[in-house]
Amino acid sequence: xxxLDPINLxxxxxxxxxxxxxxxxxxxxxxxxxxxxxxxxxxPLRIGRSLDNDVVLADPHVAxxxxxxxxxxxxxxxxxxxxRNGVQLGSKQLRGGESVVLPRAGEAPEFVAGRTxxxxxxxxxxxxxxxxxxxxxxxxxxxxxxxxxATLVLAGLLLRTWLDTDPDGFARAAGTxxxxxxxxTATWCGxxxxxxxxxxxxxxxxxxLRVFLFASIATLAVSTLPGLLAFALSWPxxxxxxxxxxxxxxxxxxxxHLLAVEPARRHLLKWAAAACAAxxxxxxxxxxxxxxxxxxxxxxxxxxxxxxxxxxxxxxTDAFVDGLAALKSTLDKKAKDPGRGDDDTGAGDAEE
Amino acid sequence: xxxxxxxxxxxxxxxxACMLGLGLDVRAQGSPxxxxxxxxxxxPGLAASAPLSVPLSLSARKVYEQARSQLVQIRxxxxxxxxxxxxxxxxxxxxxxxxxxxxxxxxxxxxKPERHDLVxxxxxxxxxxxxxxxxxxxxxxxLLKAADGIAPGGNTNTAPRSFDALAFRPEAxxxxxxxxxxxxxxxxxxxxxxxxxxxxxxxxxxxxxxIFFGGALSGGMSGGPALDEAGQVIGINVARRVDGEQVSFLxxxxxxxxxxxxxxxxxxxxxxxxxxxxxxxxxxxxxxTERFIQQGWKTAxxxxxxxPVPTDSFMRCWGSSEPSRNGGLDxxxxxxxxxxxIFVGDYTTGAIAVRHESYDGxxxxxLRFAARYSASFRNxxxxxxxxxxxxxxxxxxxxxDRNGLALRAVxxxxxxxxxxxxxxLSVLVATLDQPRAGVQGRFDVQGLSFANAQKxxxxxxxxxxxxx
Numbered sequence: 034x035x036x037l038d039p040i041n042l043x044x045x046x047x048x049x050x051x052x053x054x055x056x057x058x059x060x061x062x063x064x065x066x067x068x069x070x071x072x073x074x075x076x077p078l079r080i081g082r083s084l085d086n087d088v089v090l091a092d093p094h095v096a097x098x099x100x101x102x103x104x105x106x107x108x109x110x111x112x113x114x115x116x117r118n119g120v121q122l123g124s125k126q127l128r129g130g131e132s133v134v135l136p137r138a139g140e141a142p143e144f145v146a147g148r149t150x151x152x153x154x155x156x157x158x159x160x161x162x163x164x165x166x167x168x169x170x171x172x173x174x175x176x177x178x179x180x181x182x183a184t185l186v187l188a189g190l191l192l193r194t195w196l197d198t199d200p201d202g203f204a205r206a207a208g209t210x211x212x213x214x215x216x217x218t219a220t221w222c223g224x225x226x227x228x229x230x231x232x233x234x235x236x237x238x239x240x241x242l243r244v245f246l247f248a249s250i251a252t253l254a255v256s257t258l259p260g261l262l263a264f265a266l267s268w269p270x271x272x273x274x275x276x277x278x279x280x281x282x283x284x285x286x287x288x289x290h291l292l293a294v295e296p297a298r299r300h301l302l303k304w305a306a307a308a309c310a311a312x313x314x315x316x317x318x319x320x321x322x323x324x325x326x327x328x329x330x331x332x333x334x335x336x337x338x339x340x341x342x343x344x345x346x347x348x349x350t351d352a353f354v355d356g357l358a359a360l361k362s363t364l365d366k367k368a369k370d371p372g373r374g375d376d377d378t379g380a381g382d383a384e385e
Numbered sequence: 386x387x388x389x390x391x392x393x394x395x396x397x398x399x400x401x402a403c404m405l406g407l408g409l410d411v412r413a414q415g416s417p418x419x420x421x422x423x424x425x426x427x428x429p430g431l432a433a434s435a436p437l438s439v440p441l442s443l444s445a446r447k448v449y450e451q452a453r454s455q456l457v458q459i460r461x462x463x464x465x466x467x468x469x470x471x472x473x474x475x476x477x478x479x480x481x482x483x484x485x486x487x488x489x490x491x492x493x494x495x496x497k498p499e500r501h502d503l504v505x506x507x508x509x510x511x512x513x514x515x516x517x518x519x520x521x522x523x524x525x526x527x528l529l530k531a532a533d534g535i536a537p538g539g540n541t542n543t544a545p546r547s548f549d550a551l552a553f554r555p556e557a558x559x560x561x562x563x564x565x566x567x568x569x570x571x572x573x574x575x576x577x578x579x580x581x582x583x584x585x586x587x588x589x590x591x592x593x594x595x596i597f598f599g600g601a602l603s604g605g606m607s608g609g610p611a612l613d614e615a616g617q618v619i620g621i622n623v624a625r626r627v628d629g630e631q632v633s634f635l636x637x638x639x640x641x642x643x644x645x646x647x648x649x650x651x652x653x654x655x656x657x658x659x660x661x662x663x664x665x666x667x668x669x670x671x672x673x674t675e676r677f678i679q680q681g682w683k684t685a686x687x688x689x690x691x692x693p694v695p696t697d698s699f700m701r702c703w704g705s706s707e708p709s710r711n712g713g714l715d716x717x718x719x720x721x722x723x724x725x726x727i728f729v730g731d732y733t734t735g736a737i738a739v740r741h742e743s744y745d746g747x748x749x750x751x752l753r754f755a756a757r758y759s760a761s762f763r764n765x766x767x768x769x770x771x772x773x774x775x776x777x778x779x780x781x782x783x784x785x786d787r788n789g790l791a792l793r794a795v796x797x798x799x800x801x802x803x804x805x806x807x808x809x810l811s812v813l814v815a816t817l818d819q820p821r822a823g824v825q826g827r828f829d830v831q832g833l834s835f836a837n838a839q840k841x842x843x844x845x846x847x848x849x850x851x852x853x
Contacts, residue, residue, distance in 0.1 A: 196756035199713030200748065267784055326777040333780045333795040333813070335763035339755050340791065340817045347786035353794060354843040360779045360798050361835050364808065367776040368800035 058088060061143070061150040064233045065297035077103035078153075080146060081114065094118050094147030096129075102153065108134040109153070111144070121145040175239065182246035189253040190214055221245055229293045237293040244293075248286035255279050260336030267345035272336055273329030276317050284310035326367065444614050448567045449579040451616045452476070455551045457505040458571040459486050459515065459529070459608060461493045464502055474570035474609030474622065475505065475529065477548045478645055482531035485641045486608030487623055488520055489728045491527045495520060495658040496730045505531060508577050519648025520658060522665045523727060523735075524593055524640040525623050527608075528648040551610055553638045554617035560584045568600055568622050568633075570609025578606075584619070588634060592673070592699045592725035596620045596635035611635045662729055663804045666832050669727060669735050670807070673830075674837040677737060682848050686719070687743055690790065690816060692824050693848035695721050695739050714757050715745040727832065729804070732770050734832035739845075741826035751820040758823055762815050765827065767797040769809060776800045778811070787849045791817045796842050801832070810838040812845050 052074040059067035071088050080088045083097040090099070096116035102109050112132040113120050120127040122144040127133060135142045141158040144151055190210050198206045225241040255278035263272035288306035295302060318328050325332055455477040460469045473490030477483070484505065494501040495517055503515040519528040533546050560566070564584045571577050582600015598611060602625045611620040620635030654661070676699065683694045694702060702721035709715055720740045727735035742761070746754030767778040778797040785794040795813040812828040828845040830838070 196753055197760075199709060199711030201711040201713075269782060326779075332767060332778060332797065333782045334793075335759065335765075337755060337759035337762050337793065337815060337817070339751050339820045341820065343784065343791065343817060345784055347784035347791045350785055350787065350843060350846050353781075353783055353785045354796075354839055354846070356783070357781050357796055357798070357839050357842065360781060363779050364776055364798055364800035365805075367779075368802050368805065370776075371773065371802065 055155070057154045059152040059154065060090075061152055061297075063150075063295070063297060067152075073153075077101045080151070090146065090149050092147040092149045095149060096147075099146045102135070105134065108137055109155075111135050116146075118147050179239070179243055179246065182243070182250060186246055186249045186253070187211065187214065189250070218242070218245060225290050225293070232294050233296055235293075240293045241290060244286055244289040248282055248289075251282040251285075252279060255282055261338060261342070263334050264336045264338045265342055265344045267334075267343075269331070269334035270329065272334055273331050276330050277314055280310050280313040280317070284313070444565065445567055445579050445581050448612050448614065448616050449569065452551060452569055452610065452612060453508050453577070454549045456569055456571075456577055456609065457484060457507055458574075458577070458605075459484070459490050460504050460506065461491065462502045462504055464500055470501065472571065472574050472605050473607040474605065476569070476608075476610040476618070477531075477550050478553075478618075478641070479550050479649070480547050482533070482546065482548045483518070483550075483645060483649065484515065484529040484531060485610075485621060485645065486527050486529060487621065487636075488522050488525045488527045489623075490608045491517060491529065492728065492730045495527070495654065496662070498655060498657060503529065505529075516653035517658070518651045518653060519644055520654070520661050520665070521640060521644045522662050522729065523669050524636050525728060526621065526636060526641055526644050528644050528651075530653070551612070552617050553642050554613055554615070554619045556639050556642075560613065560619060562586050564613070566598065566600070566611050566613055566619060568598065568602060568606065568609060568611045568635075570602075570606030570622055572603035572605045574605055580606075582631065582633070587637075588724075590697060590699050590701055590724060592676075592723060594637050595623070596637055598622075598633040598635050599631055600633055601625075601631050602633040659803045663807065666727065666729070666735060666804060666807055667834065670833045670837055673735065673737065674833065674841060677830075677841065678844055685852075687824060687852065689819075689822075689852055690824055691848060691850040691852055692719075692741050692743070692826060693739060693828070693845055694719055694741070695737075697721065699723060699725065700737065700739070709748070712748050713746075714749060714754070717743045732774060734801075734804075734807070734809075736831050738829040739826075740828075741824055743824045744822060746821045749821065754821045758815070758825075762793070762813070762825060765813055767799070767811050769799065769831075774802055775809065776802065784817070785814075785846060787846070788851065790849060790851055792846070792849055793817055794846060798835075798838060804832070806834060807832045808835055808838050809833070810842060812842050814846065814849060816849070 054072045054074060055076065056073040056078070058071040058073060058078065058080075060069040060071075062068045073087075078088065079086045079098065079101040080090065080095075081097050081099040082090055082092070082095045086098065096114060096118070098114035099116050100111060100113050100120055102111050104110075110132055111120065111122070111127075111134075113127045113129050116129045119129060119131070122133060122142070125133070135153065137155055137157045139159060141152050141154040144153075191207055194206050194210045195203055222238055222241040222245055225245075226236040226238040229235060229237045229241070255275065259271045259275035259278065263269055284306045287309060288302055291302045291305070292299065317330070321328055321330060457475045457477065459473045459475045461471045462469050470493055471490070473486055475484045475486035475490070478485050488495070491503055494503045503517070504512055505515050506512045514532040515529045516532055517527060518530050521527070531546070531548070554560075562583075562585055566582060566584050568580050568582060569577070580600050580602070582598050585597040585599045588595040588597045596611070596619070598620070602622050606622045607624075609622045610618045611622060613619050618638045618641070620638050621641055623634050623636050625633040677695070680696045680698050682691075683696055684691075686692045686694045700721045700723050702719060704717065704719045706717045707715070718740070719742075720738070722738045723736040725736065726733035744754075744758060744761070746757060749757065767780070769775060776799050778799050780795055780797040782793070782795040785792045793815045797811045797813075799809040801807045801809075810828070810830045810833055812826075814824075814826045814828075816823045816825075826845075826849075828841075830841055833841065
């Protein structure tokens with residue numbers, strides 16, 4: 034039987050025959066931080082729920098003799114005992130009776146027994162560098178990008194408001210927009226900070242604020258640039274599919290927000306954000322087809338800018354009218370579809 | 386371009402004098418929905434009261450007595466059920482039992498024969514089925530025949546009847562403005578009635594000739610005859626304006642005589658008449674395109690550009706000017722629309738609208754003007770009818786050069802599902818040469834062949850140029 038120090042149990046720290054520490058077994062919390070650490074002083078290391086194990090886990094999803102680990106050649110052999118749930122090692126699922134060799138070098142291996150996340154660290158495993166405490170960076174340096182981003186967002190919003198209001202109504206509209214933006218930002222980032230505090234034990238308000246501000250800047254850019262380029266170059270498809278950019282920005286922002294809530298699951302979050310983006314794009318395409326029979330957002334390019342910003346050359350009237358001929362086959366094909374008979378366009382009767 | 390409806394007093398809302406009870410106002414479907422427009426006038430009861438308060442002259446009594454037996458009410462009945470879906474009027478024009486009425490009175494039966502039957506009811510309560518022989522969609526007429534009438538060629542049915550017929554007033558004998566005429570029918574299913582009014586000549590700016598009847602028509606009288614003092618038919622009740630008093634319309638009798646001549650011996654139409662409707666609309670669009678191009682454009686419509694505004698031979702134009710109250714965009718507007726629309730069952734077609742808005746953003750500056758100009762360009766709808774009637778619009782767009790004047794042009798087309806080969810055309814244009822001013826125009830034509838849609842799109846675009 035191996036010798037072991039549960040360092041956070043009573044009796045830890047009492048004088049003991051000083052066997053050298055061969056390894057450390059961490060029980061990890063969902064935020065990636067160790068909840069409990071066991072010092073391993075002898076092999077094999079037996080883990081399970083019954084009391085004759087070296088490491089006794091309380092997790093009801095763990096078997097009596099769940100697994101044991103002992104050195105074998107250059108590595109360590111992890112053998113799963115008589116367990117229903119087995120052991121999850123990375124993407125690999127080990128069933129009862131199976132075994133696998135854990136590397137002695139590189140990153141310390143992490144595996145899940147039942148619902149308990151464990152990490153076995155050996156002296157040979159690489160030790161991650163010390164994380165700096167957030168407070169070590171001077172406040173001024175951390176504030177500068179946030180203030181800069183906030184100024185940019187406000188400037189963008191005010192420019193939009195200015196463009197959309199008559200000269201006489203600007204002051205009042207600007208007040209409303211600024212107040213609205215501040216309240217919305219505080220609410221949004223506050224809600225995320227609450228989530229972070231709940232799951233990762235740190236509010237990370239600054240992080241969420243940065244994510245929100247950068248995402249807002251990106252949103253302003255992706256909602257303006259496609260229209261501008263579509264006008265300048267006469268590329269209607271650019272503004273037609275501008276929603277892809279907007280959804281992309283939203284999904285990225287979601288990923289970074291979530292990262293401060295579930296820091297240990299970076300990989301999973303990446304996939305979740307990508308899935309959100311894919312679903313969002315697919316849904317938008319589907320709604321567009323329902324609405325206009327086309328994938329794009331806009332029936333026609335409807336962004337006009339000062340005439341001097343146009344780069345595309347105008348075409349001759351004849352060439353333009355001849356271009357209509359291409360619509361005929363599409364229209365004739367669609368005319369054969371009897372139609373769903375729904376009332377979604379009934380209001381269109383008011384066209385005249 | 387923000388399109389505003391017309392002022393209420395100029396509303397071209399025509400209420401067909403049929404379709405009572407259901408509150409169906411078929412012509413009004415295609416008309417601008419104006420806040421405060423007296424659409425309530427469709428409701429049964431409101432419209433019927435006025436004519437009855439006028440004491441009838443002796444001639445009215447004489448005319449009614451003479452015509453009473455030739456007058457019928459035409460009911461569209463749901464197949465297999467006793468309930469009527471709409472009622473109108475009609476009159477007998479031959480001994481064999483030919484009956485003339487409006488197309489819109491029998492449209493449901495003509496276009497959905499699998500679900501509707503037609504019957505006629507005489508003033509003395511006799512009821513019998515009807516068949517449709519011929520349609521004139523463009524003038525809103527239908528030729529029917531009593532199924533219990535004498536078969537053509539003298540062959541008799543099981544119970545042949547001989548009918549009293551009303552005579553048409555010869556075309557050579559014109560009427561003078563102010564002559565008394567009498568309109569007959571069964572308003573609002575209340576009972577047969579005669580209303581008295583005056584002949585006021587032909588309606589101005591109508592694409593097809595229509596008689597302006599200075600008298601009251603009500604729902605249910607559609608298809609009834611209008612008679613002169615000798616009791617001869619001069620026209621057929623068809624529509625009225627709900628925004629005016631006693632402004633009603635008749636189809637000239639000559640179209641009914643032509644229809645009778647054409648369809649007297651025709652075989653009954655038993656299947657949905659979309660083919661006939663399409664053929665007649667094809668003729669209409671050809672005539673419309675030719676006359677529209679022929680009439681040309683007005684000159685001096687804008688100080689800087691030539692902007693297309695049609696001469697108003699069969700269209701009516703209204704203009705307005707709206708200086709901004711908030712130091713913003715000043716705009717002037719011109720709207721030209723046709724009063725004539727062709728009724729084809731669930732919707733109308735065959736009309737043209739030309740409109741433009743001229744913007745001055747000198748007080749706004751370049752960027753603000755561009756934002757406002759863009760918003761106006763965006764604020765356009767290109768969907769008109771429901772999915773069962775029409776495809777969604779398909780558009781073609783680009784910058785178009787008009788001898789140095791750059792335009793952003795969008796052409797959208799919709800195809801009719803039950804009228805193959807017909808399309809709605811919409812052209813949207815914005816001038817792009819001044820940083821703080823511009824003109825946006827829109828051109829809509831309904832029910833065109835593809836070739837004519839291209840032709841009219843070209844005609845409209847080519848009307849834009851520098852004013853010099």
